[in-house]
Amino acid sequence: MAAEHTIDALGQFKLTPALGALGASVNFTQSNLMMLIASGLTLALLYFGARPRAIVPGRLQAAAEMAYNFIHDMCVSQIGEEGKRFFPFVFTLFFFVLMGNLLGLLPYSFTYTSHIAVTAALAIMVIVLVTLVAVLTHGTTFFTTYFFPPGAPKLLAPIIIPVEIISYLSRPVSLSIRLFANMVAGHVMFEVFASFTVMLAGSAALGHLGPVIAIGPVALNVILVGFELLVACLQAYVFAILTCIYLHDAVHLH
């Protein structure tokens, strides 16, 4: 029965070289190709959106302005007026993740945010940037005041300092694993339910009833696509807003 078709839920995450022999020679994978497409789409949205320069925007211009204002407002409201400095970075980060998540939902595409290496690299970049900003803004006082808040009882220092250090270091871990796990879970579920459909429809034991029952997993997958669209946007938003919150901490020290 089930042996007719085995569920290979993880094969979809396998990296393969893209762009033919040239891509293979420089280890350019399909994951990087999707990154290029995502970057191209983000740039195209802004370029073609801003081109009409209309006072009353059309649909595409409204979309580009909405994207701009959404991230701009997020930076200013979370970080404060200094947040404008980090706006291009947060914008890049948000759209890199969002486009990766959304493009990954298309059939035959690849979700580069489902690779822990990619999400970890993004998270480490965020945390290094946050630490750099904090040190450049506050100098070495950042380490003394951030990990041991002034006014706290000296006796508690052996507890507070390790806790603060661990919580600081766990940020990139939670940031990267959250995005990675969400993306992997969604895509594994798609694969599993799609496999059910194939197995049910082809089942010799069920006969003609098989294809009828097979509609169930298909319907479930349709619902899942809507849910995954939500997750794709939500995870990109979470990644961007957490970055903003960390940057706020770096600029204002708690």
Add this chain to the structure above:
Amino acid sequence: MTVIRLVAAALLLLPTAAIAAEGMPQLDFANKLTTAQVVWGAIIFVVLYLLLSRWALPQVGAVLATREATISADLDTARAAKAKADAAIVDLTDATQRARAEAQASIANAIDQAKQAAAAQSATANAKLEAQITAAEQSIGAARTAAMGALREVATDTANTVINRLTGLTPNSARVDSAVGALLAARGQT
């Protein structure tokens, strides 16, 4: 029942399938593609950041700034126009009030003049009437005096005639005259 068994079998198969498929490809760090994708990803991310921050985002920012400037300029124009309209309304109200006051003043003036003219007219008419009344009273007085003067004569004559007819005698005119005079005096008429 077959369906449930099938689903259960599939669900049970899932973890085994995961392990069977050489583990998660994401954790296969022996594969040089896993690290290569991060290197390429970093390059793409940096290029995307530079293009967005230097080229694409300023364009959208410029469009938004232009809109803000246009809207605020339009609002300023509208505010100026409103101020002008308000000033015009104030002017209009002032002019209307002034015109109304002038009209009322000239109406009051005209009424005043008409009243004065009427008063003067009635004064002259009154004076004329007064003069006529005075003249008439004087002529009445004169007529009355004349009539009163004649009264004694008439009374004396009447008394003489009556005495003559009744007695056939010619009365003593001096006595009659004194008697008439006494009677007239008694009635208060001379």
